[in-house]
Amino acid sequence: MSGDNIFTGLVEEHDGDARWAFGTGFTEALAGVDTTLPEGVDGPALAEYCQMLGDDALVQAQRLVHWVTDAPELEEEVALANIALDLLGQARLLLARAGQADGTGRDEDAFAYRRDASEFRNVRLTEAPRGDFARCIVTLLVLSSWRLALFTRLAHSVDPVLAAIAAKGVNELAYHREYAVSWALRLGDGTPYSHERMSAAVADVWPLTGELFAAHPVETSLAGLGAGVDPASVREEVREVLDQVLTAATLDAPGAFPDGEVSGREGRHTDELAPLVEELQRVAREHPEATW
Amino acid sequence: MVTTTPNETRRRAWKAAAAVTDPELPMLTLADLGILREVEVSEEGAVAVWITPTYSGCPALAEMRVDVDRALRTAGFDDVEVRTALSPAWTTDWITEEGRRKLTEHGISAPGRAPARPSGPVPLTLLPTRTAPRCPRCATADTEELSRFGSTSCKSLHRCRSCLEPFEHVKEI
Numbered sequence: 001m002s003g004d005n006i007f008t009g010l011v012e013e014h015d016g017d018a019r020w021a022f023g024t025g026f027t028e029a030l031a032g033v034d035t036t037l038p039e040g041v042d043g044p045a046l047a048e049y050c051q052m053l054g055d056d057a058l059v060q061a062q063r064l065v066h067w068v069t070d071a072p073e074l075e076e077e078v079a080l081a082n083i084a085l086d087l088l089g090q091a092r093l094l095l096a097r098a099g100q101a102d103g104t105g106r107d108e109d110a111f112a113y114r115r116d117a118s119e120f121r122n123v124r125l126t127e128a129p130r131g132d133f134a135r136c137i138v139t140l141l142v143l144s145s146w147r148l149a150l151f152t153r154l155a156h157s158v159d160p161v162l163a164a165i166a167a168k169g170v171n172e173l174a175y176h177r178e179y180a181v182s183w184a185l186r187l188g189d190g191t192p193y194s195h196e197r198m199s200a201a202v203a204d205v206w207p208l209t210g211e212l213f214a215a216h217p218v219e220t221s222l223a224g225l226g227a228g229v230d231p232a233s234v235r236e237e238v239r240e241v242l243d244q245v246l247t248a249a250t251l252d253a254p255g256a257f258p259d260g261e262v263s264g265r266e267g268r269h270t271d272e273l274a275p276l277v278e279e280l281q282r283v284a285r286e287h288p289e290a291t292w
Numbered sequence: 293m294v295t296t297t298p299n300e301t302r303r304r305a306w307k308a309a310a311a312v313t314d315p316e317l318p319m320l321t322l323a324d325l326g327i328l329r330e331v332e333v334s335e336e337g338a339v340a341v342w343i344t345p346t347y348s349g350c351p352a353l354a355e356m357r358v359d360v361d362r363a364l365r366t367a368g369f370d371d372v373e374v375r376t377a378l379s380p381a382w383t384t385d386w387i388t389e390e391g392r393r394k395l396t397e398h399g400i401s402a403p404g405r406a407p408a409r410p411s412g413p414v415p416l417t418l419l420p421t422r423t424a425p426r427c428p429r430c431a432t433a434d435t436e437e438l439s440r441f442g443s444t445s446c447k448s449l450h451r452c453r454s455c456l457e458p459f460e461h462v463k464e465i
Contacts, residue, residue: 030376030378031375031376032340032342032374032375032376032377033375033376033378075438075439075441075449078439078441078443079439079440081441083441085445086445087349089345089347089350090349092348092349160379161378164378165348167380168345168348168381168382171381171465172465174407175440175465179440179441182440
């Protein structure tokens, strides 16, 4: 080890002595997991489905980290960063699964860092502007309730990898929803001012909820094979959950979910996504040789 | 050269892997945490180890895999593969009694029973479902939650109303 500069010492190769900050060499999220495709399930279709669910988590995680250093309290920054980390973990597993299922062998980084915004398959609510803290809580409440309902069913998928990822995600999403519910109650049933801000947030988020329950043909076909979940099938359940929370938070539940059409799942995004993806990918694109 | 039976070799490999500690909770071994799933040694002496992530995004998993790999090589195994086991999903119920004792000794409150996992339609309870953890220092149950999330994904932050000390709690999941 060279003694004149401690940083030189850090980047030197040390036999069998991995230095985490400079990459562990273990990059594949699904290392050693049996990734055989279930019989009758089309690989590319499964890969597209995994991208949809993975991109929802990846884009929402990126939105959530914008609260770090900017939340009302330090504890909430920590909370939102931890929720983002859980979602990022789900995204890594799902995108790694996508690369195996479509036969290209692309790793999670190829999906996260080397696709254009138009190739992302997330629903538009995940890319919507951050807004204020009330909006963050309402978005988190809607998305975690929706994803929890999907993952609870997906835990019984005929694809054992997807089933395992979902079963793991259920525990995390239930905790995220608990967090969002606690803030929705506190702010909705708080002061007249916090109530007003929460009402405005619900009104802003509601028009974007329709898309969550619109089924892309890939979702419909995989649901038919028992590999995926038709989002339309969780509509009533999510509605009941949100009704219960909003009522308890003294907020007016704004009627049924609006009818939505498939948009983000087909790559039709709002203008908000491109700058988010650009920020997400900047370091990886500027330093293609970097490892982490 | 000492001849060993396959069972002894496997036991030795298990012991080496089990003794690896968690980088974020260094008082706990992988065995204490319940994340070491399986160790297999082939006739040729190749070792395969399965470990399971605590959280999907747990950044410590990659480091643990490196540490297990190194521990086995140090124990004399040259052909080592560390694999991920995703199913069944880990819960805090898998932390051993020994692990819980060590957490408390280090001022971290151990998790209670994990909430039942929802199956079918998701139930929603608006009443507090989590009981307040006991203070790891003075053991009183009179504590309050400061934050649902702590310094790592697996912990929340609390304060004891009796001795007034803040403490971390490994949250039930």
